Amino acid sequence: MIHGAVNISQGSRNEPPMEETWRLSKKKDTLWKRARMIHAIRNFFISRDYLEVETPNLIPVLIPESHIDAISCGDCFLHTSPELYMKRLLAAGYPRIFQICKCFREGERGLCHLPEFTMLEWYRQAIDYLPLMKECEELIISVARDLGYGDVIHYQGQTLRLQRPWESISVREAFALYGPMPMDKALKEDCFDEVMVSYIEPHLGFEQPTFIYDYPVSKATLAKAKEEEPDLAERFELYIGGKEIANACSELTDQNEHYIRFEKVQKYRRSMNKSVYPISERFLQDVVTMSAAAGIALGVDRLAMIFTDSPIIDSVVTFTPEFL
Amino acid sequence: MYSASDLKKGLRIKIDNEPYIVTEFNFVKPGKGQALYRSKLRNMITGAQFERTFRSVDSFEPADLQEKKMQYLYKEEGKYCFMDNESYEQVFLTEDQIGEAKKFLIDNLEAEILFFEDKPLEVSLPNFVDLVVVQAEPWARGDSVSGKTKPVTLQTGYQIQVPPFIEEGEKIRVDTRSGEYLTRVKE
Numbered sequence: 217m218i219h220g221a222v223n224i225s226q227g228s229r230n231e232p233p234m235e236e237t238w239r240l241s242k243k244k245d246t247l248w249k250r251a252r253m254i255h256a257i258r259n260f261f262i263s264r265d266y267l268e269v270e271t272p273n274l275i276p277v278l279i280p281e282s283h284i285d286a287i288s289c290g291d292c293f294l295h296t297s298p299e300l301y302m303k304r305l306l307a308a309g310y311p312r313i314f315q316i317c318k319c320f321r322e323g324e325r326g327l328c329h330l331p332e333f334t335m336l337e338w339y340r341q342a343i344d345y346l347p348l349m350k351e352c353e354e355l356i357i358s359v360a361r362d363l364g365y366g367d368v369i370h371y372q373g374q375t376l377r378l379q380r381p382w383e384s385i386s387v388r389e390a391f392a393l394y395g396p397m398p399m400d401k402a403l404k405e406d407c408f409d410e411v412m413v414s415y416i417e418p419h420l421g422f423e424q425p426t427f428i429y430d431y432p433v434s435k436a437t438l439a440k441a442k443e444e445e446p447d448l449a450e451r452f453e454l455y456i457g458g459k460e461i462a463n464a465c466s467e468l469t470d471q472n473e474h475y476i477r478f479e480k481v482q483k484y485r486r487s488m489n490k491s492v493y494p495i496s497e498r499f500l501q502d503v504v505t506m507s508a509a510a511g512i513a514l515g516v517d518r519l520a521m522i523f524t525d526s527p528i529i530d531s532v533v534t535f536t537p538e539f540l
Numbered sequence: 541m542y543s544a545s546d547l548k549k550g551l552r553i554k555i556d557n558e559p560y561i562v563t564e565f566n567f568v569k570p571g572k573g574q575a576l577y578r579s580k581l582r583n584m585i586t587g588a589q590f591e592r593t594f595r596s597v598d599s600f601e602p603a604d605l606q607e608k609k610m611q612y613l614y615k616e617e618g619k620y621c622f623m624d625n626e627s628y629e630q631v632f633l634t635e636d637q638i639g640e641a642k643k644f645l646i647d648n649l650e651a652e653i654l655f656f657e658d659k660p661l662e663v664s665l666p667n668f669v670d671l672v673v674v675q676a677e678p679w680a681r682g683d684s685v686s687g688k689t690k691p692v693t694l695q696t697g698y699q700i701q702v703p704p705f706i707e708e709g710e711k712i713r714v715d716t717r718s719g720e721y722l723t724r725v726k727e
Contacts, residue, residue, distance in 0.1 A: 281572070282572075282574070283569070283572065283573060283574040323575065324567070326566050326568060326569075327566050327567075408573070409576060410576065412570040412573060413568050413573075413593065414578075414591075414593060435573065436572065453571045460570065463571045
């Protein structure tokens with residue numbers, strides 16, 4: 217068996233230029249397709265009267281998340297998503313906004329993760345998560361058309377149908393169908409994430425894209441709870457080819473509930489010895505004027521993986537952290 | 541001590557006092573969930589394989605193995621002979637124990653032999669080995685930026701994909717962990 221505990225980058229740092237050129241040049245078709253995909257995304261939103269916005273990447277406050285760590289930069293942080301400032305725009309009366317930007321997350325590196333990645337976020341006033349699901353379908357179908365695909369795309373040997381409606385399944389149903397235990401038991405035994413990764417995700421989005429919805433409230437910091445079932449939140453994820461592509465929710469607009477949930481997250485982070493980031497008081501004040509809205513974050517690199525039939529995220533970006 | 545974020549393919553850790561090697565590894569994070577480290581592990585004594593998912597708070601001891609630097613001498617009746625250059629002690633590894641390493645094994649190559657309680661378990665090659673290309677199609681000049689590859693045969697018989705400008709008789713550096721071409725070696 218071959219072993220090696222040495223970081224791959226050590227062997228690659230001193231490569232002669234010819235090899236580096238060759239490695240990069242292999243990405244040419246993929247990078248062209250990625251660029252066309254991003255262009256198609258912009259066209260979709262502009263044609264629907266969405267305003268493209270840019271919010272600061274270097275920020276002093278963060279929305280607390282149990283499992284997302286920020287990268288510090290001077291006295292500030294690199295944003296982990298543009299959520300906070302896009303919501304402040306929503307609260308100030310911008311009813312339809314979208315943004316495509318780089319986001320930064322400490323320690324995230326895997327086949328589908330980069331510490332610096334590209335996110336698409338869009339927010340829309342006066343709707344909840346269900347119309348957003350529809351809009352998400354429309355976006356991806358529209359992008360597929362612009363890239364020259366018909367009703368099917370091929371990903372890693374699988375044929376995916378894009379005809380609507382797409383499959384949708386609640387988290388509870390998915391646990392019952394694919395999991396070794398019901399959702400509530402997994403929550404109680406603190407293995408929700410493990411079951412999700414090992415049993416549920418491998419079934420999602422293989423014949424057609426799949427929405428999985430109604431997550432436990434404890435797994436959705438800023439999603440509105442369902443009125444008829446307050447243990448569940450109005451949150452969904454889109455999966456294609458077993459990969460999480462987007463995460464969306466009906467936005468929480470109750471100020472008091474924000475305080476309660478933020479405190480819970482901060483307490484958890486403290487208990488895990490993780491950095492506890494400052495919270496934005498301005499944001500919490502703005503929440504008061506925020507009307508009903510839904511928002512969604514979509515991983516642009518992951519969508520590019522699907523459209524370029526790439527098994528790993530490295531293939532769809534120009535440079536990865538190991539080759540800088 | 542290792543933490544879960546140190547896990548990577550090839551790392552050897554101790555579980556219940558037995559040595560295990562990580563044979564597959566991926567960092568995953570289900571939506572809004574915690575970072576998980578999905579691993580496939582192989583018991584280095586019994587060969588039994590299983591999957592295990594770790595959390596970032598998990599930690600591990602390194603496996604109790606002794607490494608000895610030895611030199612590859614020859615192959616005889618399906619056994620691979622290695623020698624300790626100081627004590628002249630010789631050990632034999634089976635085809636199974638050699639595994640993928642045979643693609644890169646050339647005479648006199650220095651490698652680490654792993655022992656668990658005096659039993660040789662496996663060979664661990666240097667990360668990079670230089671091998672001679674013994675058979676290759678000629679290069680259509682100028683074609684270095686098309687991103688294409690071509691197959692060539694190395695002195696060990698191993699077939700590998702390389703950039704089109706590599707020619708017969710050249711020496712190339714191969715990453716023994718991935719089995720992939722790394723760079724051309726000028727002598």
